[in-house]
Amino acid sequence: MAYHFETRCIYGDRSNVTEHPYRSIPTPIFLASAFGHERIGDFSSYSYSRVSNPTRSDLEEILSSLEGAADTVATSSGMAAVSIVLDLFSIGDHFVCSEDLYGGSFRLFDNIGRPHGLNFSFVNTADPAATEAAIRPETRALYIETPSNPTMQVTDLRAMREIADRHRLLLIVDNTFLTPYFQTPFDLGADIIVHSGTKYLSGHNDVLAGFVCTKSPELAERVRFIYKTTGYTLSPFDSYLCLRGLKTLPVRLERQQENALAIAKWLREQPCVKQVYYTGLEDHPGHDIHCRQARGFGGMISFHVDSEETARKTLLNVQLITFAESLGGIESLITYPMLQTHEDVPKAQREKLGINDTFLRISTGIENAEDLIADLDQAMNS
Numbered sequence: 001m002a003y004h005f006e007t008r009c010i011y012g013d014r015s016n017v018t019e020h021p022y023r024s025i026p027t028p029i030f031l032a033s034a035f036g037h038e039r040i041g042d043f044s045s046y047s048y049s050r051v052s053n054p055t056r057s058d059l060e061e062i063l064s065s066l067e068g069a070a071d072t073v074a075t076s077s078g079m080a081a082v083s084i085v086l087d088l089f090s091i092g093d094h095f096v097c098s099e100d101l102y103g104g105s106f107r108l109f110d111n112i113g114r115p116h117g118l119n120f121s122f123v124n125t126a127d128p129a130a131t132e133a134a135i136r137p138e139t140r141a142l143y144i145e146t147p148s149n150p151t152m153q154v155t156d157l158r159a160m161r162e163i164a165d166r167h168r169l170l171l172i173v174d175n176t177f178l179t180p181y182f183q184t185p186f187d188l189g190a191d192i193i194v195h196s197g198t199k200y201l202s203g204h205n206d207v208l209a210g211f212v213c214t215k216s217p218e219l220a221e222r223v224r225f226i227y228k229t230t231g232y233t234l235s236p237f238d239s240y241l242c243l244r245g246l247k248t249l250p251v252r253l254e255r256q257q258e259n260a261l262a263i264a265k266w267l268r269e270q271p272c273v274k275q276v277y278y279t280g281l282e283d284h285p286g287h288d289i290h291c292r293q294a295r296g297f298g299g300m301i302s303f304h305v306d307s308e309e310t311a312r313k314t315l316l317n318v319q320l321i322t323f324a325e326s327l328g329g330i331e332s333l334i335t336y337p338m339l340q341t342h343e344d345v346p347k348a349q350r351e352k353l354g355i356n357d358t359f360l361r362i363s364t365g366i367e368n369a370e371d372l373i374a375d376l377d378q379a380m381n382s
């Protein structure tokens with residue numbers, strides 16, 4: 001019988017305890033860059049750590065198990081994972097992307113993808129008709145984030161699969177925000193999943209990592225080839241930190257989600273808060289679609305306050321919550337997307353999405369919710 005999700009976060013599909021040297025309970029950190037060969041021409045085991053490494057392999061197997069992937073490669077950052085995805089394409093290929101992408105992905109597409117001959121259209125993928133209308137003869141892929149970062153728009157992944165089938169496109173999903181605990185895009189039709197492992201998967205604000213998960217063996221082979229050739233690899237030590245973080249993914253996410261719901265409800269009642277965006281609120285425009293494709297809402301909230309002054313006051317006065325970029329860790333963070341995560345998105349595009357001087361984003365940690373709310377209260381309402 002297949003293990004449940006929580007068990008697979010610790011062991012993957014098998015109990016690997018018995019396989020480690022000395023029956024070590026955690027996966028050991030194999031720092032070796034090279035491994036000896038037993039026989040001439042036998043490449044069945046490890047040989048060189050850019051290609052594969054035992055610590056990293058354990059991590060990759062667990063991710064494959066959690067996402068239901070044919071294969072997973074662990075990369076040195078989320079952006080390295082997105083770069084591998086771009087490397088699958090060639091000059092002239094066109095992508096239709098969610099307009100509200102992680103700022104770093106937008107920067108990569110616009111400043112590195114474009115000069116290398118790739119083309120991108122950024123559309124509101126929450127609107128399937130608008131998405132399909134952006135497709136051209138040279139379109140090769142849909143690149144989706146749902147819920148999106150930072151405005152929490154929900155894209156219907158099953159509708160994206162239908163569009164992808166009609167036009168023979170690859171469906172690529174960045175699953176960083178929800179992780180496979182809450183959403184498994186392969187079950188909804190994705191071909192490739194990318195992750196920033198820096199966020200929830202490792203979860204402690206102490207490691208940079210990324211993943212590319214592939215559904216088919218053919219794509220898996222192409223991604224593995226790019227991976228071993230370019231060297232976007234995750235180090236054995238960082239692989240260990242990720243393995244360690246993953247073991248508590250479900251318990252962390254449950255608490256982060258509880259905290260997010262409590263904070264979202266509290267924010268909604270504050271006179272200085274104009275609008276709260278959290279998919280777990282029933283009046284969120286994407287709530288119903290989200291509930292059909294995901295098992296939870298996660299720990300990301302964004303909101304508009306009444307003035308730039310309130311936004312700045314909140315960021316500067318928080319004491320328990322840290323004013324910092326990033327998300328997904330056990331420590332709660334608050335961000336000013338306009339100046340931080342999305343500074344490279346052109347101003348007009350940003351304004352259209354509502355990423356302006358009154359827009360804030362919180363990533364909830366696992367602290368006590370009352371303490372977090374008291375901190376926000378003293379920061380915003382004093």
Ligand SMILES: *Cc1c(COP(=O)(O)O)cnc(C)c1O
Pocket residue numbers: 077078079080102104105145149174176177195196197198199208209210
């Ligand atoms: C952070 C992030 C990335 C990039 O990952 P890094 O680990 O910072 O390189 C990509 N996508 C999303 C949604 C992210 O939040």
